[in-house]
Amino acid sequence: MEQFVIHKIVSFPPVVIAGVPVDLSITNSVATMIFAAAVISVFFLLTSAGKVVPGRWQAFGEILYDLIDKGMTGPMIGDRGRPFLPYIFALFSIIAVMNIWGIVPGQFTVTSQLAVTISLAVVTFALVIIIGFLRNGLGFFKLFVPSGVHWVMLLLVVPIEVISFCVRPVTLSMRLFGNMIGGHVVLYMFGSFIVALATFALTQGGLAYLGFVGSALSLGMVIALSALELIVAFLQAFVFAALACTYLSDVVNLDHGH
Amino acid sequence: MADAANAAAAADQATSGLPQFDLGQWPGEMVWMVFIFAIVVLLFTRVFVPKVGGTIAAREDKIAGDIGEARRLRDEAETQSRAAAEELAQARARAQKLAADAKAAASAEASARQAEEDARLAQMLSEAESRIAAARAEAMNAVGGIAADAAAAIVQRLTGEAAGAAEVERALAGLA
Numbered sequence: 001m002e003q004f005v006i007h008k009i010v011s012f013p014p015v016v017i018a019g020v021p022v023d024l025s026i027t028n029s030v031a032t033m034i035f036a037a038a039v040i041s042v043f044f045l046l047t048s049a050g051k052v053v054p055g056r057w058q059a060f061g062e063i064l065y066d067l068i069d070k071g072m073t074g075p076m077i078g079d080r081g082r083p084f085l086p087y088i089f090a091l092f093s094i095i096a097v098m099n100i101w102g103i104v105p106g107q108f109t110v111t112s113q114l115a116v117t118i119s120l121a122v123v124t125f126a127l128v129i130i131i132g133f134l135r136n137g138l139g140f141f142k143l144f145v146p147s148g149v150h151w152v153m154l155l156l157v158v159p160i161e162v163i164s165f166c167v168r169p170v171t172l173s174m175r176l177f178g179n180m181i182g183g184h185v186v187l188y189m190f191g192s193f194i195v196a197l198a199t200f201a202l203t204q205g206g207l208a209y210l211g212f213v214g215s216a217l218s219l220g221m222v223i224a225l226s227a228l229e230l231i232v233a234f235l236q237a238f239v240f241a242a243l244a245c246t247y248l249s250d251v252v253n254l255d256h257g258h
Numbered sequence: 259m260a261d262a263a264n265a266a267a268a269a270d271q272a273t274s275g276l277p278q279f280d281l282g283q284w285p286g287e288m289v290w291m292v293f294i295f296a297i298v299v300l301l302f303t304r305v306f307v308p309k310v311g312g313t314i315a316a317r318e319d320k321i322a323g324d325i326g327e328a329r330r331l332r333d334e335a336e337t338q339s340r341a342a343a344e345e346l347a348q349a350r351a352r353a354q355k356l357a358a359d360a361k362a363a364a365s366a367e368a369s370a371r372q373a374e375e376d377a378r379l380a381q382m383l384s385e386a387e388s389r390i391a392a393a394r395a396e397a398m399n400a401v402g403g404i405a406a407d408a409a410a411a412i413v414q415r416l417t418g419e420a421a422g423a424a425e426v427e428r429a430l431a432g433l434a
Contacts, residue, residue, distance in 0.1 A: 004276060004277045004278055005277045006277065006280075006283050014286075017285075017289070020285050021285070022286055022289055023282075023283075023285065023286040024286055024289065024290070025286065027283075027286070027287075029283075029287055029290075030286070030290045033290060033291060034294060037294050037297060040301075041298075041301055044301075044305070044306040044309075044310070047310075048305075048306060048309035048313065051313075052313075052316065052320055054313075058313075061310055062310060062313070062314055065307075065310045065311065065314065066314075069311070085307055086299065086303040086306075086307040087299055087302070087303075089306070089307060090295070090298045090299040090301075090303075091299075093298070093302075094294075094295060094298050110291075112278070113278055113283075114278045114279070115278070115283065115284040115287040115291070116287060116288075116291045118288070119287075119291040119295070120291065120295065123292060181276070181278070
């Protein structure tokens with residue numbers, strides 16, 4: 001599992017924030033985060049040229065914009081979703097870039113770090129709660145009380161609703177983390193089969209030459225799984241952003257449709 | 259030395275499960291992730307979304323404006339062509355009326371002139387007729403004289419003596 005190990009690139013002395021020692025050294029993980037943010041910034045700075053007839057890259061940027069605007073915030077949150085478009089777009093972009101960059105062999109996958117996915121999930125969860133209270137005041141708690149349910153049932157339903165709300169950051173972070181680490185572990189396994197079986201065949205000779213067949217099959221699997229991982233990388237970014245939209249929609253549209 | 263420590267830590271992690279669950283790394287990673295994500299969100303809020311969204315909105319406005327302008331121009335052209343057609347119809351009606359008037363005037367003049375001519379001819383005819391009648395009457399009178407002369411000459415040749423004018427006159431009156 002050496003691919004998930006964090007090592008320092010530039011060391012800083014740890015600082016203590018609220019009694020917790022925080023090591024702000026630039027690690028391979030942090031460097032990849034910065035790289036992802038830089039890729040996104042450069043891409044949008046170069047592609048938002050604002051031409052009426054867009055070039056290829058500008059059209060790509062606008063397709064992404066429409067994907068978020070007309071595919072997520074619009075239909076999922078409605079007219080009130082416009083203000084959240086930048087947040088959802090940023091969330092989708094940073095996760096997608098970090099996921100996809102992780103597929104490049106030898107590169108660090110930031111989203112396979114549970115600390116990272118938890119950070120993004122908690123920030124999103126906190127935003128949902130803050131928006132919920134800002135928009136609805138104490139009416140925010142109506143979220144846990146479905147209308148038209150008998151009070152006896154409420155005794156059962158409300159705790160379920162509260163629990164399902166509170167586990168959201170957990171499921172949100174575990175889903176992304178699990179998908180990323182799972183894919184990379186499987187890729188690592190087949191990758192090590194390639195080397196192990198080929199080495200076995202070379203050192204033993206004779207019947208062991210069949211190991212080359214297994215080695216070739218493993219190579220095929222690695223190639224196929226890399227393609228699958230590319231889809232997963234995009235899809236998980238989309239899912240994370242879409243769920244963030246759903247959670248925001250819950251609190252933004254609390255006064256109607258519930 | 260730091261490398262050595264890292265390597266030791268890595269070896270330690272490699273033996274004790276996933277490195278992701280090494281809680282010592284969490285605070286730094288979380289702070290960095292939240293910080294970088296905050297910057298990205300800020301960039302999207304302030305720069306990228308307004309820019310790209312503005313471009314898309316501007317394009318939609320431009321397309322809508324262009325279509326509106328084209329529709330306006332088409333309507334204008336249609337109005338103009340209708341006006342032109344109407345003008346043409348009016349001009350044609352005017353021309354037809356003018357032609358009809360001219361024809362009527364011409365035919366009226368022609369018939370007037372013909373009537374005048376007819377009257378003139380009729381007058382000339384009647385004048386000629388009266389002249390002929392006068393000439394005939396004169397000729398008839400002359401015939402009387404010639405007959406008397408001829409009768410006197412015939413009588414002289416037959417009888418050898420001249421007949422008196424009064425006798426010839428009488429004889430002629432008796433013939434008539």
